[in-house]
Amino acid sequence: MGDCHGCGSSCVPPKQAAMHKLVAIIGPPNSGKSTLFNRLTGLRQKVANFPGVTVEHHTGKADLPGGHDVELVDLPGVYSLHARSEDERVSHDVLHGKMPGLKRPDGVILILDATNLSRHLPLAASVLSLRIPTLVVLNMADDMRQRGGAVDTGALADELGAPVVLASATTGEGVDEVARFLSGGIGVPKPVELPVLQDVPACRQWAREVSREAGYTHPAPPVWTRRLDAVFLHAVWGPLSFVLVVGAVFQTIFTGARPLMGGVEWAVGAAGGLMRAVLPEGVLRSLLVDGVWSGVGAVLVFMPQILLLFLFITVLEDSGYLARAALIADRTMARVGLQGKSFIPLLSAYACAVPAIMATRTIENKRDRIATILIAPFMTCSARLPVYTLIIAAFIPDRQFIGPFVHTRAAALMGLYVLGFAAAVLTARVLKSSILKSERTPFVLEMPPYRVPSWRTVGLRLYDRAMAFLKRAGTVILGVSVVLWALASIPLVDGKAPPIEQSLAGTLGRAIEPLIKPLGFNWKIGIGLVTSLAAREVIVGTLGTIYGMEPDKDSAGLQAALQKDLTFGGAVALLVFFAFAMQCMSTLAVVRRETGGWKWPAVQFAYMGALAWLCALAAYKVFS
Amino acid sequence: MQLSFKNGARANGPASLADLGENEEGTLERIDLPADFAHRLMELGFVPGHAITVAHSAPGGDPRVFRVDGSEIALRRETARHILLRKQ
Secondary structure (H helix, E strand, O other): OHHHOOOOHHHOOOOOOOOOOEEEEEOOOOOOHHHHHHHHHOOOOOOOOOOOOOOOOEEEEEEOOOOOEEEEEEOOOOOOOOOOOHHHHHHHHHHOOOOOOOOOOOEEEEEEEHHHHHHHHHHHHHHHOOOOOEEEEEEOHHHHHHOOOEOOHHHHHHHHOOOEEEOEOOOOEOHHHHHHHHOOOOOOOOOOOOOOOOOHHHHHHHHHHHHHHOOOEOOOOOHHHHHHHHHHOOOOHHHHHHHHHHHHHHHHHHHOOHHHHHHHHHHHHHHHHHHHHHOOOOHHHHHHHHHHHHHHHHHHOOHHHHHHHHHHHHHHHHHOHHHHHHHHHHHHHHHOOOOHHHHHHHHHOOOOHHHHHHHHHHOOOHHHHHHHHHHHHHOOOOOHHHHHHHHHHHHOOOOEEEEEEEEHHHHHHHHHHHHHHHHHHHHHHHHHOOOOOOOOOOOEEEEOOOOOOOHHHHHHHHHHHHHHHHHHHHHHHHHHHHHHHHHHHOOOEOOEOOOHHHOHHHHHHHHHHHHHHHHOOOHHHHHHHHHOOOEOOHHHHHHHHHHHOOOOOOOOHHHHHHHHHOOHHHHHHHHHHHHHOOOEHHHHHHHHHHHOOOHHHHHHHHHHHHHHHHHHHHHHHHHO | OHHHHHHHHHHOOOOEHHHOOOOOEEEEEEEOOOHHHHHHHHHOOOOOOOEEEEEEEOOOOOOEEEEEOOEEEEEOHHHHOOEEEOOO
8 A cells, every 4th residue: 555655646637527327325334324315315314323224225316516417325334345244245236236226336435434534444445446436535524623633634545545535414514525526526546555355453454554644643532422321321320311211202292292283183174174165065075075184184183293203213313322222222132032133123113114124134143033023013113103192192081190290191102112012022032932043143232422413314304204104194094095985985875875884884894893892892993993904094094084974073073083982991902902913014015025925924914913802802801 | 259259360360351340451362253253343343452441331231332443332241251351
């Protein structure tokens, strides 16, 4: 590497401004790759201050000044290019042009953590030796300077034979430079020989020399991270603050979302009233107002709550707190026979089981991976939230429970989350001591420094969730509402819709009534259980449609209608049923894809359904 | 009993990362683990000759966070036991 000192990058004229068509973004975990990717593309993508979250590669188009169009691909965070885990294989394959459907990148943006340069230089050596035009971005430059670190980018560029820029994806520093590279405005110097060694100690030695040549001053340790860890990992304060954080989240989901939900409810009601007034009486009005709008509107009301949940999840992830939570939880995970790595997908399953199951690809051990896939849908996903809050608000009076802070309703919701977690843990225990037995795999987790979450990232993520939610309301829930409306409207009696009991939907509900009667559910709930096989929150829309089509629909909304149809015991049974049952087609589809067959999704569906039925029965017997 | 055993270990210096107390430092000698996993640890900074400091532990003492090469990595005790330290 030292043989190029006579002719550094400065004496090589910039190449003809080459247009990059496909540019790969690569870097170690926690280097802020995804934040930069979001900056450049505006494409919504999950960013987390947590190793192992980005498993699939994400692509997006960068909007560049001058009308250049560059496609970016965000690769999983890796420490090296040795293809050992799935993550590394993806990065390796893309950079070597071996990824099916993706050509070899024309350029690479290599993102390194400026606060810990020497550690990540070996990755730079292996990426640069691929001889793809590469821009080295030293991210988190603001953090490095704040902690007294420094680096001479010119000297580093000479050492590496590649342009180097300091950047901060959070503040936006250096983003212009990256855009300039993408539009071909930064010349790529003559490449230098770099060591790609299997021998890690030798590679490290080289990295240390390069850092020294580049005048790198290692920043002081992050004082605040140490202070916060002294609290969050404290033997007493650690678990206590964990419980407090979780309690606050649930309480806010209930009380904080109230005014917003009231607003949405009012808007939904007003829009329904307007449609009723504008449209002439007839089939179309019945379809739109009683069928579609009652179904879709009933679900829309829960959007503020879901967004609030995602706000908390994103902030906890991006701040670095989740890594500490994983550390605290590791002992529990070890006891049920799972490794700490399983904890990451399980945490994201609180949002949705589908990305969680895809995130299990980071788990190298096949049996551990299957076990994690099988238990992930027990974690309380956000689709359960509308069902839970609707039933809880209808059946559980709002009283103080633990002090003035946590009320009964929030406590009930928390209880359901614990119930799902307990089912997951017990199932894991059973699986890992029987059919999926394997040796314990080691737990290695990097603790990223605490960071103030980037509000831009949080905003993008919430926007993304809101769009996904609306899309579901506009497709699955709308479709089910239309079908249900049709089923509830035939056979026609005297040219009019029949009483709902005598309609096709009512017949269907009655047909399965014997199966669910022991659980305290009637045929109306039965229809909801059938439609919710598509997705859990569909039951809310279904009940909205069913009650919307009843003649005495002036009753005070869904809650009041539900109170007529369910006893307290039946309500608890319904909650328990939703906690355990596998009512999600997307999850079954992704399990089939990830496990390569119908065997595991079938096992999962049967097991979860049987557990749901038995536990709901027990709950009904106990609470009646 | 426990104490005297601990003192015994101290006499020869700590044998592995698991023997270090909070804020204590040791120099890595070798990693006594399967090659693939040892390689992964080395990429994270667990390189022979490097200094490693014990930072915080999870409540209950396991896993522990180790400060190595400018970053903090959490390992379980069962892993730390196989990361051997240089005799002082």
